[in-house]
Amino acid sequence: MSWRLCCSRRTDPPAPLSTPADSYVLGTHAEELERLRFQHDLWRPTAEAAWRRAGLATGARVLDLGAGPGFAALDLARQVGPEGRVLGLERSAVYVAAGQELARRAGLSQLELRQHDLLRDPLPGGPTDQPTAGFDLIWMRWVAMFLPDLEPLLAALPTALAPAGRLVLHEYVHWDTFGLHPHGAAIRRFGRAVQQSFVAAAGDPDVNRHLPSRLAAAGWRLEALTPLPVLGGQATMAAQWLERFVSVYSPQLINQGLWSAADQTEAEAEIEAAARDSGSFWVGPTVLELRASR
Ligand SMILES: C[S@@+](CC[C@H](N)C(=O)[O-])C[C@H]1O[C@@H](n2cnc3c(N)ncnc32)[C@H](O)[C@@H]1O
Numbered sequence: 001m002s003w004r005l006c007c008s009r010r011t012d013p014p015a016p017l018s019t020p021a022d023s024y025v026l027g028t029h030a031e032e033l034e035r036l037r038f039q040h041d042l043w044r045p046t047a048e049a050a051w052r053r054a055g056l057a058t059g060a061r062v063l064d065l066g067a068g069p070g071f072a073a074l075d076l077a078r079q080v081g082p083e084g085r086v087l088g089l090e091r092s093a094v095y096v097a098a099g100q101e102l103a104r105r106a107g108l109s110q111l112e113l114r115q116h117d118l119l120r121d122p123l124p125g126g127p128t129d130q131p132t133a134g135f136d137l138i139w140m141r142w143v144a145m146f147l148p149d150l151e152p153l154l155a156a157l158p159t160a161l162a163p164a165g166r167l168v169l170h171e172y173v174h175w176d177t178f179g180l181h182p183h184g185a186a187i188r189r190f191g192r193a194v195q196q197s198f199v200a201a202a203g204d205p206d207v208n209r210h211l212p213s214r215l216a217a218a219g220w221r222l223e224a225l226t227p228l229p230v231l232g233g234q235a236t237m238a239a240q241w242l243e244r245f246v247s248v249y250s251p252q253l254i255n256q257g258l259w260s261a262a263d264q265t266e267a268e269a270e271i272e273a274a275a276r277d278s279g280s281f282w283v284g285p286t287v288l289e290l291r292a293s294r
Contacts, residue, residue: 025201040071054166059083066143070099077111089116125160134162148202171208173288186266208288224291230284
């Protein structure tokens with residue numbers, strides 16, 4: 001496990017961009033958008049290493065499923081260059097608009113963000129979208145865990161992949177590693193409440209326990225299954241990411257009756273105790289990298 005280096009703390013997020021009217025359990029308000037930006041900053045090196053291992057090259061065509069506001073898609077677009085193409089599919093109109101604005105400001109015409117529901121809309125490259133010859137890389141991170149039904153997507157993936165293409169998924173495999181040590185009894189309960197809330201929204205927090213076997217059964221060749229742990233001591237990016245998650249998601253957990261103001265007070269006291277202990281550290285839920293081809 002590697003300790004991640006410190007970065008400066010971000011300022012407080014602005015007011016919500018929209019009411020979280022869509023069914024994405026974490027919401028699409030401005031605070032969550034900023035959390036996703038910080039999350040991508042933390043995970044960028046890991047994602048880039050995964051793309052390299054999958055053979056991502058200049059001129060490649062990439063499909064980013066559940067792209068959020070396009071933070072990874074933006075990096076992918078820079079890597080494939082103007083000769084390549086990156087298509088990010090995302091259900092939230094707010095996130096699509098934010099990603100389109102990012103692409104416009106960065107002058108990345110090879111990047112397209114499109115509103116798309118993975119549960120309902122056919123994937124590009126399928127029979128209803130002939131012009132594309134398939135994608136060299138299909139990338140999906142922290143999205144399958146929110147899909148109540150994976151079958152339509154799994155069935156459509158092969159048609160969207162180019163003959164020598166790769167599928168790379170970064171999804172969680174072990175949420176129970178979430179914790180703050182040695183101070184975090186309430187934080188541990190928080191991690192369990194988060195998992196309950198994902199399950200209540202018909203998601204599966206540890207979806208990557210099942211995906212390798214389902215893909216193998218559907219004829220995919222599994223090339224890599226690599227655990228990606230994350231942990232960090234006080235003032236590291238990893239610690240800030242997990243601390244921020246507790247603060248952003250606790251109001252929603254309280255609304256759902258899975259967490260209480262008293263629980264939150266206890267969790268905050270643990271975070272304060274950890275801040276005074278230079279040996280304390282956070283551990284995130286473990287991600288599993290899955291790389292597969294046909
Ligand atoms: C945790 S975010 C991850 C975003 C991005 N993949 C990343 O790694 O930064 C999950 C994203 O999945 C999107 N999502 C959830 N269900 C979806 C669906 N049925 N179709 C398309 N996108 C979906 C959400 O709107 C959200 O943007």
